[in-house]
Amino acid sequence: MSVDQATVRRIAHLARIAVTDAEVPHLQNELNAILAFVEQLDEVNVDGIEPMTSVTPMAMKKRQDEITDGALADKVTGNAPATEDHFFIVPKVVE
Amino acid sequence: MNAPVDPKKLIKGATGDWEVVIGMEIHAQVTSKSKLFSGASTAFGGEPNAHVSLVDAAMPGMLPVINEECVRQAVRTGLGLKAEINLRSVFDRKNYFYPDLPQGYQISQYKSPIVGEGEVLVDMPDGSQITVGIERLHLEQDAGKSLHDQHPTMSFVDLNRSGVALMEIVSKPDLRSAEEAKAYVTKLRTILRYLGTCDGDMEKGNLRADVNVSVRRPGDPFGTRCEIKNVNSIRFIGQAVETEARRQIGIIEDGGTIVQETRLFDPGKGETRSMRSKEEAHDYRYFPDPDLLPLEFDQAYVDDLAAHLPELPDAKKARFIAEYGLSPYDAGVLVAEREQADYFEAVAKGRDGKAAANWVINELFGRLNKEGLDIGASPVSAAQLGAIVDLIGEGTISGKIAKDLFEIVWTEGGDPRALVETRGMKQVTDTGAIEKAVDEVIAANPDKVQQALAKPTMLGWFVGQVMKQTGGKANPQAVNDLLKSKLGI
Numbered sequence: 001m002s003v004d005q006a007t008v009r010r011i012a013h014l015a016r017i018a019v020t021d022a023e024v025p026h027l028q029n030e031l032n033a034i035l036a037f038v039e040q041l042d043e044v045n046v047d048g049i050e051p052m053t054s055v056t057p058m059a060m061k062k063r064q065d066e067i068t069d070g071a072l073a074d075k076v077t078g079n080a081p082a083t084e085d086h087f088f089i090v091p092k093v094v095e
Numbered sequence: 096m097n098a099p100v101d102p103k104k105l106i107k108g109a110t111g112d113w114e115v116v117i118g119m120e121i122h123a124q125v126t127s128k129s130k131l132f133s134g135a136s137t138a139f140g141g142e143p144n145a146h147v148s149l150v151d152a153a154m155p156g157m158l159p160v161i162n163e164e165c166v167r168q169a170v171r172t173g174l175g176l177k178a179e180i181n182l183r184s185v186f187d188r189k190n191y192f193y194p195d196l197p198q199g200y201q202i203s204q205y206k207s208p209i210v211g212e213g214e215v216l217v218d219m220p221d222g223s224q225i226t227v228g229i230e231r232l233h234l235e236q237d238a239g240k241s242l243h244d245q246h247p248t249m250s251f252v253d254l255n256r257s258g259v260a261l262m263e264i265v266s267k268p269d270l271r272s273a274e275e276a277k278a279y280v281t282k283l284r285t286i287l288r289y290l291g292t293c294d295g296d297m298e299k300g301n302l303r304a305d306v307n308v309s310v311r312r313p314g315d316p317f318g319t320r321c322e323i324k325n326v327n328s329i330r331f332i333g334q335a336v337e338t339e340a341r342r343q344i345g346i347i348e349d350g351g352t353i354v355q356e357t358r359l360f361d362p363g364k365g366e367t368r369s370m371r372s373k374e375e376a377h378d379y380r381y382f383p384d385p386d387l388l389p390l391e392f393d394q395a396y397v398d399d400l401a402a403h404l405p406e407l408p409d410a411k412k413a414r415f416i417a418e419y420g421l422s423p424y425d426a427g428v429l430v431a432e433r434e435q436a437d438y439f440e441a442v443a444k445g446r447d448g449k450a451a452a453n454w455v456i457n458e459l460f461g462r463l464n465k466e467g468l469d470i471g472a473s474p475v476s477a478a479q480l481g482a483i484v485d486l487i488g489e490g491t492i493s494g495k496i497a498k499d500l501f502e503i504v505w506t507e508g509g510d511p512r513a514l515v516e517t518r519g520m521k522q523v524t525d526t527g528a529i530e531k532a533v534d535e536v537i538a539a540n541p542d543k544v545q546q547a548l549a550k551p552t553m554l555g556w557f558v559g560q561v562m563k564q565t566g567g568k569a570n571p572q573a574v575n576d577l578l579k580s581k582l583g584i
Contacts (some may be wrong), residue, residue, distance in 0.1 A: 014378060016192055025415035037518055065127050065164030068134030069148035076152045076254070077146050078333050086143040087242070088252040090194040 001039065002032045100313040104272045108344045113310045115318055115340040117276050118268035119282060122261050123293035124237065124301040125168045129208050131236055131260035132159030132202065139299055143253045151258040158386050164261040166390065168292040169209050169234050171400050173263055175290045175407055176229050178213025180397050184233075186387045189379045194252050195239035203263075205381040208233035215266075216409055217282045218427055219274065227279050228267035237261050241421060262293065268307065268317065273336040280304060281431075284329075284410050289433050303327050308339040308346070318343070319353040323360050323367055335360035339367045411436055419448025428456055434470045435460075441477035442484065447501045450484050458501055479504050482511040491515060492525035493522050495567055523568045526577070532564045533557075533577045544582060 002013075007027045012019040019027065073086040082089035107111040130137055135152035150157040173180050185207040188200040210232035217225050239254035264283065270276045284302060287293040295302045304327075309320035321343070323335045338360065343353050360368040406414070408430045415426040415436075429439045429452065438459075443451035459480060463473060483500055486492045492500060492515055500520060504511055515521055523529060537544055538556060547553035554575070561574045 014190075014380070015202045053383075058388070059391060061160055062163035062166065063129075063134065063160045065129055065162050066134065067129050069129075069150075070135035070146045071222070072147065072149070073142065073144040076147045076149070082249070084251070086145070087245075088144075088254075089246070089249045090241075090252055092243060092246075092248050093194055093241065093249045094250070 001035050002034070003028060101271070104275075105313065106310070106340055106344060108348050110348050112313060113344050114271060114313045114339070115273075115336065116268050116309050116320075117270035117272075117313060117336055118307040118320075119266045119270070119276065119279065120305040120307070121264040121266075121280065122237075122303050122305070123172075123264060123287055123295070125165045125234075125260035125262055126292055126294060127162060127164045127168065129162055130258040131165050131234065133258055135258065137259050139301075141255050143251075144255065146255040147257065151197075151254055153199070159202065159384075161387070161390065162260065165234060166209070166392070167400065168290075169232065169262055170262075170392075170397060171290050171404060172264075172287065172292045173210030173213065173232055174397070174401050174404055175286050175292075176213035176215060176230065176232065176264070178229055179210055179211035181211055182392060182397070183206065183207065184209040184390045184396065186234075186390065187381045188382045188384045189235075189381055191379060193238065194250060195241045195257065197239070197254065197257065201236050201238065202387070203235035203381075204233035207389075213287070215279065215282055217275065217278045219278055222423070224280075225275060226271070227269045227275075228519070230265040230267050232262055232264045235261050235263055268309075273333040274339075276306065276336050277333045280329050280332055284406075285431055289405055289407055291405075297327050297329070300327060304332055305514060306332060306335055306339075308336055308343070309353070310340055310343045318347075319355050321353065321355065321367075322357050322504070324357055324370065326360055331360060332360050334362065334365065335367060338365060340365060344584045356447055373539070378424055405433075415439075415448075419443055419452065421448060421452050425456060428460075432470065435484060438470055438477050442481045444481075446481060447488060448486050450488065451481070454480055454484055454501075459499070462501075462505060472571060474506075474508065475501065475504050479511055486511060486515060490570065491522060492520055493567065493569075493571060496520050496522065519568075521568065523565055524569050529561070529565070529569050529573050530577055532561050532569065533574065533581060536564065537581060538559045547582055554578060554582070554584065557582070 005024050005028055008024050009019065011031075012027070052074060077083045077086055077088060080088050098404070100114060102112070104403040105114055107113075124137075125131070127137060129135060130151060133148040133452045135148040135151055136146040138146060144152075148157075150159060170180055173489075181254055184204055186202050189203045189205070192199060208231045210229075213229035215227045215229060217227055219225065224323060237256045238254055238261040239257040242251040242253070266279065270279055280302075284295040284297075287302070288295045297303065303325050306323045306326055307320045308323065311317040311318040320537060323339055326332050326335050338357065346353060357370045359370055360367050411430045412423070412426045415421045416423060416431060421429070428435075430436045432486075439451060439455045442455055459473065459475060463470065469482040480501075483497055483504070486500070487494060487497050500511055500514060503509070503514055503518075541561075543553065543556065547557065557578050558571065558574050561578070562571070
């Protein structure tokens with residue numbers, strides 16, 4: 001599997017990363033090198049093997065339904081470039 | 096999916112009949128105190144960003160931990176939809192950018208949802224019943240809320256909803272009219288409210304629908320569908336379906352083709368319009384969330400939840416018909432809300448079920464509707480209404496007087512039996528007193544007596560006069576019998 005330049009631009013756009021035309025060939029090579037590396041895994045036959053989700057067999061931890069968090073509006077908005085009355089403020093986005 | 100086509104459901108176009116095909120995705124907010132993956136509150140209407148943990152705000156390094164109550168509620172809902180429960184399901188990341196989605200992805204379930212196929216029986220207003228297939232139900236996070244009207248060039252973002260648990264309930268494309276779509280959502284909402292897994296409050300956005308609409312010639316394969324996003328009332332769902340079906344028929348009949356897209360319904364203008372084209376945004380690049388292990392539980396857990404489900408509307412309706420002899424229509428009206436059904440049962444217990452249903456539906460619901468009150472706010476308790484039904488049953492008061500009594504209990508309160516005594520509302524069954532009134536009326540109206548001999552329907556006039564004379568308290572049957580014998584008709 002390999003990617004063409006259009007795919008590189010598309011992936012960058014989906015990730016909201018600005019990529020100049022000059023950078024595209026270089027990124028294409030890098031991505032294709034990564035894909036070729038990962039492709040080596042195709043040599044292993046995994047028919048009938050469950051995907052491993054945890055190194056040790058364990059069940060997912062669950063919480064009780066209790067309110068233990070929140071009331072942190074100062075902290076939550078603390079790093080935001082712009083806020084007002086504890087709202088985050090962003091450039092207008094309307095559907 | 097090619098069930099026999101009911102011609103009544105077809106839409107007439109300029110070039111012939113069309114069938115509309117509808118499938119729905121309902122987003123139902125799970126009833127829980129805290130969020131799906133954090134301990135922040137789910138309460139509605141808090142101060143901006145007050146119900147937000149650092150997990151919900153997607154601060155680096157924060158990890159999600161699942162709320163077991165949300166899992167329990169999803170399984171219970173699945174059981175209520177007679178659906179297959181998957182003992183193992185997986186959370187995935189659905190990637191997209193939007194300011195009210197701080198993670199840059201929504202944690203959802205894609206390939207392995209917690210609940211699989213099920214079905215919902217839906218009663219139509221004409222008495223017919225349809226079965227709507229459920230494709231799946233999965234758990235996912237809600238996003239935050241953007242306010243666009245606070246500032247000319249900026250949007251305000253509040254993350255209080257961010258991370259609240261939603262159940263997305265996906266139907267099969269089994270609906271064939273706006274009426275069916277509305278009835279389906281109504282029934283689903285009733286089931287959720289019986290289960291207590293979602294409060295169904297559409298005004299607060301706790302239940303909202305994405306409606307997929309396409310049209311086709313009867314018998315043809317499915318047409319291209321458009322998705323109408325976030326319709327937030329049952330009435331609007333009906334309007335959105337009608338409007339969108341008409342739009343699509345118009346395009347096809349004019350020689351055009353339907354483009355698959357996401358649209359918004361504008362109730363003010365009565366039209367659907369295309370949302371900003373998001374073809375590329377539909378590339379969500381789902382993958383299993385590495386922060387979360389698969390969600391697993393055993394069959395014993397599911398069986399225990401199944402054993403403790405409340406009686407659901409279909410079962411309750413069947414029981415009301417069998418146990419109280421109600422008509423399917425009356426039973427359907429009573430079970431639409433659990434509180435109404437409970438009220439009815441409290442009135443009907445140990446009494447005539449049909450009489451109880453009549454009083455609850457006609458008098459009480461009628462009056463509550465008029466005043467815009469919920470059953471919970473009824474000034475007349477089930478015990479009081481039960482006493483009124485008893486007084487009629489015993490023949491202590493007539494049906495007509497009972498309505499006056501109901502009015503007094505509604506406005507002033509009090510024990511109906513005591514009110515009947517103190518206000519002298521008792522029905523007169525003493526034949527002597529009634530006979531006296533009958534004799535007086537006959538003596539005072541010799542001309543009418545002559546007329547009645549020729550025209551027996553005049554009897555009604557005499558009954559009315561006697562009732563007037565006795566203040567409405569005479570037993571109507573006794574009056575009728577006495578008049579017939581005295582007038583010789």
